[in-house]
Each structure stands twice: as structure tokens, then as C-alpha cells.
Amino acid sequence: MIPHDTLGYLPETPSQTAGPYVHIGLIPKQAGFDIFANNLGEALFGPDTEGERIRIEGRIFDGTGALVRDALVEIWQADAHGRFDHPADRQPGPRDAGFRGWGRTGTDFETGLWAFETIKPGRIAGRSGHGRMAPHISLWIVARGINLGLATRLYFGDEAEANAEDPVLRIVEQPDRRRTLIATPSLRDGGTVYTFDIRLQGDNETVFFDI
Amino acid sequence: MHADSEFVARDPAAHPPALTPIYKTSVFRAPHRPLLSLQNSLSEVTGPAFGQHELGPLDNDLVRNYAQAGGAPVGERIIVHGRVLDGSARPVPGVLVEFWQANAGGRYRHRNDNYDAPIDPNFGGCGRCLTDAEGRYAFRTVKPGPYPYRNRVNDWRPAHIHFSVFGSGFAQRLITQMYFEGDPLIRHDSILQTVPDPAAQQRLVALLDLNASVPLHTLAYRWDIVLRGGRSTLFENRLQGN
Numbered sequence: 001m002i003p004h005d006t007l008g009y010l011p012e013t014p015s016q017t018a019g020p021y022v023h024i025g026l027i028p029k030q031a032g033f034d035i036f037a038n039n040l041g042e043a044l045f046g047p048d049t050e051g052e053r054i055r056i057e058g059r060i061f062d063g064t065g066a067l068v069r070d071a072l073v074e075i076w077q078a079d080a081h082g083r084f085d086h087p088a089d090r091q092p093g094p095r096d097a098g099f100r101g102w103g104r105t106g107t108d109f110e111t112g113l114w115a116f117e118t119i120k121p122g123r124i125a126g127r128s129g130h131g132r133m134a135p136h137i138s139l140w141i142v143a144r145g146i147n148l149g150l151a152t153r154l155y156f157g158d159e160a161e162a163n164a165e166d167p168v169l170r171i172v173e174q175p176d177r178r179r180t181l182i183a184t185p186s187l188r189d190g191g192t193v194y195t196f197d198i199r200l201q202g203d204n205e206t207v208f209f210d211i
Numbered sequence: 212m213h214a215d216s217e218f219v220a221r222d223p224a225a226h227p228p229a230l231t232p233i234y235k236t237s238v239f240r241a242p243h244r245p246l247l248s249l250q251n252s253l254s255e256v257t258g259p260a261f262g263q264h265e266l267g268p269l270d271n272d273l274v275r276n277y278a279q280a281g282g283a284p285v286g287e288r289i290i291v292h293g294r295v296l297d298g299s300a301r302p303v304p305g306v307l308v309e310f311w312q313a314n315a316g317g318r319y320r321h322r323n324d325n326y327d328a329p330i331d332p333n334f335g336g337c338g339r340c341l342t343d344a345e346g347r348y349a350f351r352t353v354k355p356g357p358y359p360y361r362n363r364v365n366d367w368r369p370a371h372i373h374f375s376v377f378g379s380g381f382a383q384r385l386i387t388q389m390y391f392e393g394d395p396l397i398r399h400d401s402i403l404q405t406v407p408d409p410a411a412q413q414r415l416v417a418l419l420d421l422n423a424s425v426p427l428h429t430l431a432y433r434w435d436i437v438l439r440g441g442r443s444t445l446f447e448n449r450l451q452g453n
Contacts, residue, residue: 001435002296002414009298010437014406014415015226016388017234018373021321025311025337025373032322035277035335037267040307063239070323076258076381086257088380102259109323127252138254142386145236147227147405149384153254168249177244200240210221210246211255211382 015149018142022072023106030106041074041104044118050096051080051119055193056137056154056183059112062145063201067112071143074104075116075154082122082135091125120156120192126167134162134169141198151209154196155182172207180206216441217251218382219298227405234401235362251382258381261307263341270339273312273352277335284334286315286353290431291389292423294346295376298440302346308436309339309375310350317356317368326359351429354391362401369396369403378438389434390416 002010023031029039045053056075060068078084083095099119107114124133137154155163163169163182172178183194198206229241249255269276274284291310295303313319313336316328320336334353342348358368371388378384390397397403397416406412417434424431 001418001433002437003410004300008300009440010296010300011411011414012222012225012298012439013385013387013437014411015385016373016405016415017237017402018375018386019388020323021311021319022373022386024319024321024335025309025339026375028335028337031320033277033320033335035337036270036339038265040261040265040339063241063243066239068240074384076254078254084253084257086260086379088256089253091253100259124253127250130252133252133254136254138381140381140384143240145234145238145240147229147231147234147237147241149386150242151382168252171249172247201243205242205244207244208242208246210248211218211251 015147017144017147018072020070020144022070022142026072026104027106030109041102044099044101044103044116046098048098049119050099053117053191054120055115055117055188055191056196057113057115057193058183058196058198060107060114060141060143060198060200065202067107068143068200069107069109069112071107071114071141071146072104073107073114074140075102075118075137076140077101077118077137078121078124080119080122082124084124123162130167131165132162134159134166136166136168150200151211152198152206153181153209154194156185156194157182158185176204177207180204217256218380218439219442221439224408225411227407231405234405237405255382256380258377258379258383260305260379261341261377266339266341271350273334273336273338273350276338278333282333284314284331284353286331286334288351288429289354290349290351290423290425290429291372291417291434292347292349292420292431293417293433293435295342295348295436295438296346297378297438301440302342302344303378303438304342304344304346306342306379307339307377308342308348309337310372311337312352312355312372313358315353315356317358319358328356357396366401367396367399369394369400374436376436376438383438385436385438387436388415391432392416392418
């Protein structure tokens, strides 16, 4: 039904915006109703998960500086050992079997805040020929007005040494732009909170990746 | 896709650009700076997997999954089915497909939707399933109605169903919309027109599939989804993948 191209490949299905009501399908509770027994992506860790409990949070701003209050944010990350719950990860060493590493949430309709309670990931092998990557969390953002999901990474402000060696941060040429990927740590109620604001457009625009 | 493949680069021409002034909200939500291209690392080729045990038995039946006892939603009952394939036309099995939509009158069950068409007490408007071993997905629902929205003065969305699809890697993550064959609103739709290539727009249109309908009960539409494929690569200095 889908025509192949001249080399016999199928073209990827085009992206479309997730729209303002993305919550209905992906976080129905936020849309205002309860339907599924199991809401996917709500909790990242359980009581047995290894690693340091952290909170990451932030807001998303549009090109006028206004809050984006209808976005959906998903994260994907390695466990405390720097291992992914996926067969392609053949790094040696232990892996935390109780940690999937994926979560999703919506920005708050009033405050625009998004947040995840998760664990701090370990360092991860880079591509062949590259050094290890610094601890980071992959983010994927969709919303009304965003035609194709935006991919970025959150790095940690208290990992200066690892960040300096990170093969992805190093290809961001401008130091000011590199800083848009680094979350600021602070202490709250005895735990560490990393603040990561995202600017879609304009001054201090967050680096987004074509992955 | 093989565990050691990385993904073929996304073809920007297949997708809407970020800035599409015909869809006004994109104007202040589009990055101005170019995306920074990353060669895939483990962070991009890996992604979450989901199991059938995480889903409920009615999760792919929108006719029943929010209906009150003895009730059923108003509207044209349809089956929507198809396959999730990769760029090499291979099925993508075991991946999560989620979908959401308005009811037969074009009203969404969402606290921010104040369109005056009524909520259907027997319709939630969302569901999900995993693809089977051949990459097939299927669900039952009612055909959504068109929906007016604030863009141009008189913009109406064609009947559409939103889809969210996972592949095996986070770089395959895709959200899109499916439209219905023959809908005259399609050619007026600002959001579909964010996709520059008319042939690519057509790939978002589901076809009426009488062969899959249930006589005297339910019509059917078929729509296939293509995710980015894998390619061989020099992971760990060995040719691997596909």
C-alpha cells in the first residue's frame, strides 16, 4: 500500500503535531478521566531500584518567553550502572533488572512545570572510538505547535569532569549553547533537584538534536 | 531491527519542518537554530519495551473501554488496523501503539476542550495495543467527527486519529495523525499541509478496507505505519546489524 522508493525502501511515516489534547491518549488522568488500570510511564523506580534518588524538573518556554503548558515530556535513561534495559546494550558489568528507565509526564496546565522522580544514571559507553558519555537523560518533547518531536539531553551540573569529556557535549561548538544542556543542582528536603528549563526558540535556545 | 543496528538518518523531506506559518502555533514553538546531528549512540538505539501484561483486555476496544454498563458510544463503528513496518518493509513486532481521538461529534474528553458538541458518556477516546509477530495492530472505535479550532477564522480538522508509536530505539519515537479516505476537509487542513510533499500527505490517509469489515456490524479502515529502519554499522569496530 505504501510505495517503495527507487531503492526499494519505504519512506518513514510523516510526523504530525501531538496537538493540545495529547494527554487523552498518553496521560488520560491529566486530561481529566480515569480509563486504564495501568498508566504507563508514571513511576520510574521501585523500592529495590539501585542508585541515588533525584528529581529533575523544569519549564518549557516558547519564542516569546511564554510558558508551554500543554507539552508532553518523555525521558529515557540508563540505570545507576550506566546500562540500558535493552538487548543492544552489551556493555560489561552489572545491570539493575528492576529499572526500565522510561517515563512520561505533562507540563502542568497552570504552572507549566514538568518533573520526574528518578535515579541518577551512570556513565555510558560512547560510540566506538569515542570516550565514555557523561551521565545524561534523553528527553523527547511533543506539543501543540511542534510538528516533529524535539530531542534533547539533560546533563548534570555537578558532573563537571565527566561533562568535559562527553563526546556529545564536545561537538556543541559554542560554550553558551553547551550550557543549555546542563541542569542546575540544588538541595530540597534532603534530596537533589536538578532544574532544567527548555527554551524552544530565541535567546538561550536549548540545543535540540537530530538523532 | 537487529540489536546492533543504528538507524538510517531521518529524511527531513518526509516530515513537516518545525516552522510552518500556516499552522500558527508553530511560529513561536519552532527552534530557530539548526538541529545538531548526532551519530547514534546507545542512548538513541535503545528504548523502552512493553509487555502484554501491562495492558488491559479492553485497551484496544474504544467501543467498550469507557462504556457504562449496558451502554455504547454513538457513532459509526469502525475497525482500524494495519502493520508497523520499518524502512526495509520488515514488520516491527511487539511495539506499543497508542491512539486517541474525539468522539463522533468532534468533542474530546479533555478538560481544556470547550467545543459545544457534547461529550459522549460512553466514550473515552483512547486506547493502545502491542503489534503482533507480523507487526500488525488493530483496534475498534467509532469514527471521530471533524473539529473546529482556532487557527484561521474557519479552520476545521478533518476526522483524524492521533497515533503514538514506539520502535525498538528511542530515535524511532513517532507521533502522527491518521486521516480517512475521501474526507473533503483533508485538502483544507492546515496541519496536514505542514507536510510539504503531497505524496507524503497521502501516506497519512487510511483506506476503506471492506475485506476487514464485519458485515452488519463494523466497517474497517487500513493504515500502515513506517518507522525508521536500521542499517549496518561499525559498532565496536565490527560490521554488525540489520
